[in-house]
Amino acid sequence: MKLLITGGAGFIGANFVHHTLRKHPDREILCLDALTYAGNLETLKGALTADNFKFIKGDIADRETVFSLFESERPDAVVNFAAESHVDRSIDNPDIFLRTNILGTGVLLDACRKYPVRRFHQVSTDEVYGDLPLDRTDLFFTEETPIHTSSPYSASKAAADLLVLAYHRTYKLPVSISRCSNNYGPYHFPEKLIPLMIVNAMADKSLPVYGKGENVRDWLYVEDHCEAIDLILGGGREGEVYNIGGHNERTNLAVVKTILRELGKSESLITYVADRLGHDLRYAIDPKKIGEELGWTPRTGFDEGIKKTVRWYEDNRDWWEGVMSGEYRAYYAKHYGGI
Ligand code: NAD
């Protein structure tokens, strides 16, 4: 099988590349990635030297690039990870989110119509469901929960999901969609909560917590997400949406305090800063469908996963220092001001 993985130089995409090379050494993998600030070839070290792996630098929203790649390579299946993925950046500047997340997905879908594939899998997010109240811990997102987005990021991901489902209904394209909760683990870009708090704490810098830190996220170790996508590719039904999550809900403050404990640092590093605009309160996934249909269960609980992740950042300082480019430093200074 020849598998096209887009966005494979980013956090989850690269973990999926490594996962697939380990689990399916017979597969040929093509990786298309524009190498934005979030994409790094260092993250693919190891894969780049494999005979069955090929990297192509290119933009999924560039029709010519995508169509000529499909013409020459004729992939059997596509997994689309490529996206602008940071909510705060989407609040500052929605434009690029519309281009990559919506138009880019549209271009890939068009290419799959012209050069038929066995499966187009869209990697989506639980954020398309909006948020749940903090005081209703009995409520969870199911695949039937209405789309109800809050940020330009989640709106662009929801638009892409609707496009994917429309291509299934209208053109019978063999698609599937997964909507996962917050991931964490190796190669997570240090703009997101967990890696940002780890690298700041290691440097004894302030840890900027939005609002009161009471918002809740449902954390999943990235390897468990990769395994779920692999199972959907293998046996998930066409035209279906699968929620992925491991019932690991934590307030942001609890996550930050766990990281500080793990690193032996003081809670005095915590700095409360202005809240995110439109900040979603609580995400919580009901993963019953993927469990029942495909036998997926998460293997790594939060306590074990966060220990592994903190150790990984301690052991891979070169990686995270390398990806924190000038662009990222400028973003950090603008977004967090003087702290
Ligand atoms: P990321 O920002 O770490 O990586 C995105 C990758 O896409 C980068 O390598 C980047 O260079 C590439 N890219 C961006 N624009 C591109 C374009 N126009 N053409 C080609 N490549 C482009 O993101 P991530 O956290 O790995 O997320 C991957 C996918 O998973 C996204 O679709 C995201 O919406 C979804 N998702 C993420 C999470 C999470 O917690 N991180 C949870 C659920 C779903």
Ligand code: TDX
């Ligand atoms: O500096 C910070 N301080 C803070 O309190 C940052 C960066 C975040 N936060 C809070 C905001 C959220 O409540 O932490 C929580 C997690 O924030 P992010 O890491 O930005 O993730 P989130 O907004 O939940 O979105 C993530 O999960 C769903 C991914 O970035 C998305 O790509 C994915 O779709």
